[in-house]
Amino acid sequence: MIVERLSGRWTCRANGHIFNTASNPPLKExxxxxxxxxxxxxxDDKAETVSKRIQVYFDQTSPLIxxxxxxxxxxxxxxxxxxxxxxxxxxxxxxKK
Numbered sequence: 285m286i287v288e289r290l291s292g293r294w295t296c297r298a299n300g301h302i303f304n305t306a307s308n309p310p311l312k313e314x315x316x317x318x319x320x321x322x323x324x325x326x327x328d329d330k331a332e333t334v335s336k337r338i339q340v341y342f343d344q345t346s347p348l349i350x351x352x353x354x355x356x357x358x359x360x361x362x363x364x365x366x367x368x369x370x371x372x373x374x375x376x377x378x379x380k381k
Contacts, residue, residue, distance in 0.1 A: 285364045286338065291331040294323040307367060 292305040294314075298321035303310045310317050327333060352358040359377040361370060 287331055287334045290329055290334045291325075293329045294325050295329075297322045297324055 288306060289304070292307070294303045294305065294310070295301070296303075296316035296319065298316065298319050301316050301318050302308070303316070303323060310323060314323050315321075316323055328337070349358065359374075361373045361377065363370060365373070
């Protein structure tokens with residue numbers, strides 16, 4: 285899911301407006317709806333790079349999960365839900381803390 289979401293991101297060259305092929309596609313492929321400039325995909329948004337970033341996460345960052353779980357401050361949120369639901373769940377968790 286994360287590879288799909290991140291690798292679908294496209295950015296407006298002129299002003300940095302963000303589009304996503306899955307959740308917020310431009311009306312005309314490759315063209316910014318707002319200012320008509322070209323959309324491009326940053327190197328770090330390409331599927332291969334996203335996959336490498338995920339591997340680095342598992343190797344270097346994921347050990348912190350158990351630490352925060354033991355501290356009782358870990359909140360887990362299913363990222364495979366609709367973006368609006370993920371946002372709501374995160375905000376609700378922050379309000380409780």
